[in-house]
Amino acid sequence: MVAHPDDIDFGSAGTVAQLTAAGSHVAYCLVTSGEAGEDDMTVSTNELAELREAEQTAAGKEVGVESIHWLRYPDGQVECNLDLRRDIARVIRIERPNLVITQSPTRNLDSVYGSHPDHTETAEATLRAVYPDARNPRAFTAELLDEGHEPHTVPKVWIGLSEPSIFIDITEVFDRKMAALRSHESQVGHRDNLDEMMRQWGQRLAEQGQLPEGRLAEAFRELDTQ
Numbered sequence: 663m664v665a666h667p668d669d670i671d672f673g674s675a676g677t678v679a680q681l682t683a684a685g686s687h688v689a690y691c692l693v694t695s696g697e698a699g700e701d702d703m704t705v706s707t708n709e710l711a712e713l714r715e716a717e718q719t720a721a722g723k724e725v726g727v728e729s730i731h732w733l734r735y736p737d738g739q740v741e742c743n744l745d746l747r748r749d750i751a752r753v754i755r756i757e758r759p760n761l762v763i764t765q766s767p768t769r770n771l772d773s774v775y776g777s778h779p780d781h782t783e784t785a786e787a788t789l790r791a792v793y794p795d796a797r798n799p800r801a802f803t804a805e806l807l808d809e810g811h812e813p814h815t816v817p818k819v820w821i822g823l824s825e826p827s828i829f830i831d832i833t834e835v836f837d838r839k840m841a842a843l844r845s846h847e848s849q850v851g852h853r854d855n856l857d858e859m860m861r862q863w864g865q866r867l868a869e870q871g872q873l874p875e876g877r878l879a880e881a882f883r884e885l886d887t888q
Contacts, residue, residue, distance in 0.1 A: 663750060663764040663788040665740055665780035667696040667718035668846040673822040674763055675725050676832025676839040676864075677880050682726030683835065689729035690722060691753045693746065693784045698737035699849060713848055721845035725838050729757075740780040742787040748802045750791035755811035762816050763882065764788040766824035776823050785821065792816045792887055819885040826881030829871025832864065833878045 664670050670678070670690060678688050696714035697707045705713075715732060722730055731753045735746065754762070767785035769777040795801040797815040807813075820828065832839060840857060843850060850856055864878030871879050 663691045663693075663753075663762055663784065665693050665765065665778065665784040666699065666737065667692060667714040668721070668843070668849050669765065669781070670718075671721050671839065671843040671846065672860075673765070674820075674880055674882075675721070675842040676835050676878070677763070677830045677882075678727060679725040679835035679838040679842075680830060680832065687729070688725075688727045689731065689753075689757045689759070690718070690727055691731040691733065691750065692718065693733045693735050693740055693750075693787075694737040694780060695732060695734055696737055696849075710848075714846075717846045717848060721842040724842040724845060725835075731756075738780060740783045742783045742790065746783075746787040747791045747795050748805055750788055751795035751802065752806055752809075752811055754791060754796040754816060755806060755814050758814045759816060761818050761820065762788065762792055763820045763822070766821050766883075768824055770823060773823075789819065792819055815888060817886070817888045819887050820882035821885065822880075822882055824883045826867070826870070826883055828884045829867060829873060829879045829881045831868070831873055831877055832880055833868075833876075836861070836864065836878050 681688050695711035697711035700710050719730060722728060733749050765781040765785040767782050767789060769782060797813050799807055799813045867881045868877040868879035871881060873879055
């Protein structure tokens with residue numbers, strides 16, 4: 663559950679690759695289509711949305727994901743409101759996951775990019791959808807229960823970039839993570855140092871998690887939500 667195309671791949675594509683390799687079904691839910699993520703005003707909003715959805719679809723396939731839910735809220739205007747909570751709860755009831763991975767609802771004062779308002783609003787709406795909305799049969803009854811979406815309790819949530827408590831070794835799937843990330847050509851095509859940047863990030867997280875020297879990691883804060 664993330665705000666924009668490429669958010670998954672920067673933060674958790676390695677973990678996704680590990681999960682799918684182990685036989686897990688992974689589905690993505692994106693709140694926006696990333697149509698505000700380009701300064702070139704000669705490209706139409708609709709064209710950019712189509713491009714970024716296609717890039718995310720290609721990125722998902724690199725790590726074994728073909729199930730993608732697009733909510734298509736306006737990029738740059740995401741708010742944690744009842745509509746968004748309902749729509750995320752609907753996806754949770756459809757997919758019935760054992761684990762939800764999302765972004766951090768807390769502003770990171772050391773990273774303006776990590777604290778994009780769409781990220782924090784999406785994360786807060788996701789946490790509210792996990793509890794209480796997705797599990798409560800009286801939440802959005804006309805829209806969810808009457809549509810046939812039975813309540814579902816998510817046992818665990820992993821939150822990225824927020825005082826991590828769990829570290830996932832992605833060393834063996836780092837190439838797949840980078841292939842997914844490079845699928846977002848419109849966003850990363852100009853970055854000559856992308857490999858080095860992501861490898862250094864992975865090394866720092868591995869060191870923080872006390873993994874063996876030379877390993878790479880992604881990290882999350884785990885919440886027990888049962």
